[in-house]
Structure formats: structure tokens, C-alpha cells
Amino acid sequence: VSRWGELAGRGGGGRYAARFAELAASGVDVHGEATCCASLVPAGSRVLDAGCGTGRVAVELARRGYRCVGVDLDASMLAEARRAAPDLTWLCADLAGDLSAAGIAGSFDLVVAAGNVLPLVAAGTEATVVRRLAAVLRPAGLLVAGFGLEPASLPLAAAPFDLAAYDGWCTAAGLVLARRFATWDGAPYHGGGYAVSVHRGGAAQVG
Numbered sequence: 356v357s358r359w360g361e362l363a364g365r366g367g368g369g370r371y372a373a374r375f376a377e378l379a380a381s382g383v384d385v386h387g388e389a390t391c392c393a394s395l396v397p398a399g400s401r402v403l404d405a406g407c408g409t410g411r412v413a414v415e416l417a418r419r420g421y422r423c424v425g426v427d428l429d430a431s432m433l434a435e436a437r438r439a440a441p442d443l444t445w446l447c448a449d450l451a452g453d454l455s456a457a458g459i460a461g462s463f464d465l466v467v468a469a470g471n472v473l474p475l476v477a478a479g480t481e482a483t484v485v486r487r488l489a490a491v492l493r494p495a496g497l498l499v500a501g502f503g504l505e506p507a508s509l510p511l512a513a514a515p516f517d518l519a520a521y522d523g524w525c526t527a528a529g530l531v532l533a534r535r536f537a538t539w540d541g542a543p544y545h546g547g548g549y550a551v552s553v554h555r556g557g558a559a560q561v562g
């Protein structure tokens with residue numbers, strides 16, 4: 356069970372979707388992650404929304420002309436994604452598992468893990484998840500992950516890992532740090548409690 360699964364229980368998808376719908380209705384820009392991805396790769400690129408949840412990021416990127424696939428482990432979150440965009444591909448799979456066996460074929464220009472996905476995978480599987488995500492990138496493709504580094508930016512009592520650990524998992528997976536922001540709208544990172552990291556794949560990925 357992922358940390359998310361322990362936290363959300365079953366049936367959390369409706370509540371999660373409703374929370375973002377309320378935010379959007381109140382005028383908050385809920386598409387910062389999609390805008391960030393769109394600034395990194397051109398429309399038409401293949402994007403994997405890893406831990407897509409209700410499909411927030413993939414649905415918006417698809418609307419902007421990206422070719423998106425969403426993958427998540429939580430059926431109630433995926434049900435919301437399917438309802439929002441029935442024509443997109445939504446796969447139920449564990450990011451720590453064999454993604455090609457789960458139907459995630461080919462190579463992606465960009466993999467995005469938004470909304471604290473990495474801190475919410477099952478404890479101890481983070482390095483494997485990073486390796487699995489790196490393995491579905493095309494050469495020089497981008498892994499973009501945003502997550503909290505302190506409780507104020509996480510739905511957890513403590514941050515399960517720091518940036519040094521994350522960068523280490525990326526390095527082990529053949530990825531190189533390309534950019535690091537403090538926010539999804541590209542503010543420079545100066546050591547705060549939230550980071551958006553952009554890693555680039557090398558010519559040869561570690562499977």
C-alpha cells in the first residue's frame with residue numbers, strides 16, 4: 356500500500372476532484388504543473404502523468420495538444436480521471452512495478468510526477484519508482500517531479516526523504532539534474548520546503 360493509500364483510504368477520488376474544482380471556481384490557477392511541463396517540451400510531445408490521480412495534469416496538457424497517458428494505483432482517483440477525459444489512456448499500475456508489462460509502451464518526452472507523488476509511494480520503493488520512470492523516458496527526455504521537503508508542504512508528519520536522496524536515486528537511474536525550481540511557475544530554488552526538480556535522461560537509460 357502506498358503512503359497515499361494509507362492516507363486517503365478508498366473513495367478519495369471524488370473528494371480530491373471536488374477540492375480542485377472548488378479551487379478553480381474560486382479563481383485559483385490549478386494548472387501550474389501543466390504550464391510548467393508545457394514550457395519544457397513542445398505541444399505534440401508524449402507525456403506520462405505518473406501518479407496522475409484524478410488526471411488533473413494530463414487532462415490539461417491533452418487540452419493543450421500533448422499526447423498524454425496517465426497511470427495511478429488508486430481506482431477511485433482513476434475513476435475521476437476517466438470521467439473527466441474518457442478518450443485518454445488511463446492505466447491502473449504500481450509505479451514501482453514493471454511499467455511495460457502494465458501497458459506503458461514506448462518512450463516519453465516527459466514524465467511528470469506532480470502533487471507529492473514521490474513522497475506518497477510506499478516507503479522504501481522510491482529509488483525503484485525513479486528507476487522505472489527513467490526507463491520509460493526517451494534519450495534526453497525529462498523527469499519533472501514536485502514535492503514537499505517539510506511537513507508544511509506535505510500531507511505527512513515528516514518528509515520521508517530530502518533532495519540529496521532524490522538526486523541520488525536519479526543519478527543511479529542515469530538522470531542528470533537540469534533545473535530546480537521552488538514553485539511550478541519557475542521561481543528559483545533557494546533551499547525552501549518545496550522543490551520542482553527537472554532531471555534529464557542520458558543517452559542510455561538504466562532499465
Ligand SMILES: C[S@@+](CC[C@H](N)C(=O)[O-])C[C@H]1O[C@@H](n2cnc3c(N)ncnc32)[C@H](O)[C@@H]1O
Pocket residue numbers: 357358359360405406407408409410411412426427428429432448449450451468469470471472475476477
Ligand atoms: C496527492 S495525489 C496527486 C495526484 C495528481 N498527480 C495531482 O497532482 O493531482 C498522489 C497520487 O500518487 C499515487 N501513487 C502513490 N503511490 C503510487 C504508486 N506506487 N503507483 C502509482 N500511483 C501511486 C496515488 O494513488 C495518488 O493518486
